[in-house]
Amino acid sequence: MVIVGASVAGVRTAQALRAEGYAGTITMLDAESAEPYDKPPLSKNLLTGAASADDVRLFGEGEAHELEIDLRLGVRAVSLDLGARTVVCESGERFPFSQLVIASGARARRPAWASLTGVFTLRSMADAAAIRERLVPGSTVAIVGAGFIGAELASAAQAAGVQATLIDPLATPLARILGSEVGALLADWHRSKVATEFGVGVTDVSPEAGSLRVTLSDGRRLNADTVLVGIGVELNVEWLLDSPIHLDGGVLCDASGRALDAWGDPVPDVFAVGDVSRWFAPGRGAHVRVEHWTNAVEQSQVVARAVVDPGGAAAHHPSFAVWSDQFGSKIQMSGYTQAEDVVVVIDGERWVALYADGGSLVGVVTVNWPRLQMLARRTIASGGTRDVMVEQAQALREHAAAARPGG
Numbered sequence: 001m002v003i004v005g006a007s008v009a010g011v012r013t014a015q016a017l018r019a020e021g022y023a024g025t026i027t028m029l030d031a032e033s034a035e036p037y038d039k040p041p042l043s044k045n046l047l048t049g050a051a052s053a054d055d056v057r058l059f060g061e062g063e064a065h066e067l068e069i070d071l072r073l074g075v076r077a078v079s080l081d082l083g084a085r086t087v088v089c090e091s092g093e094r095f096p097f098s099q100l101v102i103a104s105g106a107r108a109r110r111p112a113w114a115s116l117t118g119v120f121t122l123r124s125m126a127d128a129a130a131i132r133e134r135l136v137p138g139s140t141v142a143i144v145g146a147g148f149i150g151a152e153l154a155s156a157a158q159a160a161g162v163q164a165t166l167i168d169p170l171a172t173p174l175a176r177i178l179g180s181e182v183g184a185l186l187a188d189w190h191r192s193k194v195a196t197e198f199g200v201g202v203t204d205v206s207p208e209a210g211s212l213r214v215t216l217s218d219g220r221r222l223n224a225d226t227v228l229v230g231i232g233v234e235l236n237v238e239w240l241l242d243s244p245i246h247l248d249g250g251v252l253c254d255a256s257g258r259a260l261d262a263w264g265d266p267v268p269d270v271f272a273v274g275d276v277s278r279w280f281a282p283g284r285g286a287h288v289r290v291e292h293w294t295n296a297v298e299q300s301q302v303v304a305r306a307v308v309d310p311g312g313a314a315a316h317h318p319s320f321a322v323w324s325d326q327f328g329s330k331i332q333m334s335g336y337t338q339a340e341d342v343v344v345v346i347d348g349e350r351w352v353a354l355y356a357d358g359g360s361l362v363g364v365v366t367v368n369w370p371r372l373q374m375l376a377r378r379t380i381a382s383g384g385t386r387d388v389m390v391e392q393a394q395a396l397r398e399h400a401a402a403a404r405p406g407g
């Protein structure tokens with residue numbers, strides 16, 4: 001077994017393979033030289049200094065030795081010779097395989113001006129360390145892109161005493177993933193926490209007298225000491241370009257992670273997991289690429305089982321579970337959160353949005369309400385109705401009100 005990529009998808013696949021009893025050799029390659037680490041803390045407690053590099057380590061030589069996994073760091077795959085069943089690396093090394101797992105993930109998308117001094121993207125531990133050095137109290141930072149990572153960067157910057165401005169070309173930046181009503185709630189919430197420029201893009205960034213000049217699409221200009229960019233990713237698929245693996249918005253896979261060729265047939269013994277992959281999601285009737293940690297973990301379990309028991313490969317039904325820590329609040333979501341039919345129950349600083357399709361609960365977003373998140377996830381999994389969850393949320397809100405002094 002060769003696994004290309006030793007981040008969460010690759011590491012969890014290797015661990016799951018051993019847990020499932022896979023007895024063959026496992027070689028796991030990664031282009032980075034750093035020991036594998038988890039990425040979610042890079043924009044959260046690692047950036048604020050509440051966690052150290054040791055706290056976010058995902059896998060080390062000790063565990064590699066214990067599980068008999070040959071971990072090769074600083075080794076970049078440059079091509080896949082499927083005929084010879086070999087991964088070819090930049091160093092000239094060749095890794096023959098009987099099974100291959102593609103877990104090469106993604107990298108931050110970089111606009112043309114991203115190479116300027118003072119402009120950063122965030123995908124690696126080194127990026128996080130460089131950004132942390134720039135978060136000097138009293139300095140200014142412009143954050144381009146108000147998705148989850150952009151908002152977390154704004155939150156960390158503000159916590160460090162930095163004056164942050166969060167910029168996004170969309171008036172309601174999260175509407176695309178949460179629908180317009182919930183997107184608007186979060187946009188208002190962000191406006192209450194940090195300076196925002198929503199509905200205007202950044203057309204250019206240029207150096208100006210020791211700082212950076214950010215030009216907005218409406219012609220206005222901002223000055224910032226640092227510019228942080230969170231505008232999505234590009235997939236690490238260049239090494240697959242000359243292979244028969246079908247690339248279509250990711251490595252196209254069936255519902256158990258088997259990579260497909262251009263005719264839609266599984267390529268024997270080749271799987272893909274994590275951000276780089278685009279699996280068929282039976283509940284949606286479409287291939288979906290998901291850029292979230294929990295999804296990578298779920299997929300790695302499915303692929304490990306499919307490798308060990310090819311005949312028993314089961315279709316995976318993703319939970320689409322995600323979390324984000326911002327401005328002292330925890331946002332959690334799961335299921336299908338673009339359904340138009342949504343009911344929001346607000347209880348002070350905590351709230352829940354419950355999405356329904358034909359009366360059934362299909363998606364949930366919570367802010368500071370983990371208990372409801374868990375209840376809703378169970379309801380989604382069991383095909384329960386949205387109305388029951390709305391009643392539960394209202395009952396919890398009333399219970400909390402009654403418990404407050406004077407309530």
Ligand SMILES: Cc1cc2nc3c(=O)[nH]c(=O)nc-3n(C[C@H](O)[C@H](O)[C@H](O)COP(=O)(O)OP(=O)(O)OC[C@H]3O[C@@H](n4cnc5c(N)ncnc54)[C@H](O)[C@@H]3O)c2cc1C
Nearest residue numbers: 005007008009031039040077104105106274275291292293
């Ligand atoms: C700052 C940040 C915060 C995040 N926060 C959250 C969060 O709060 N919640 C959440 O659900 N998700 C979050 N995510 C997303 C989550 O971290 C990703 O979904 C997850 O890292 C995907 O894992 P992966 O293994 O598929 O890919 P990646 O983590 O992208 O790893 C791919 C690995 O492959 C290696 N590689 C690439 N090309 C090659 C090659 N040619 N040869 C060898 N190795 C190669 C890379 O070096 C890398 O180590 C966050 C991501 C970032 C960057």
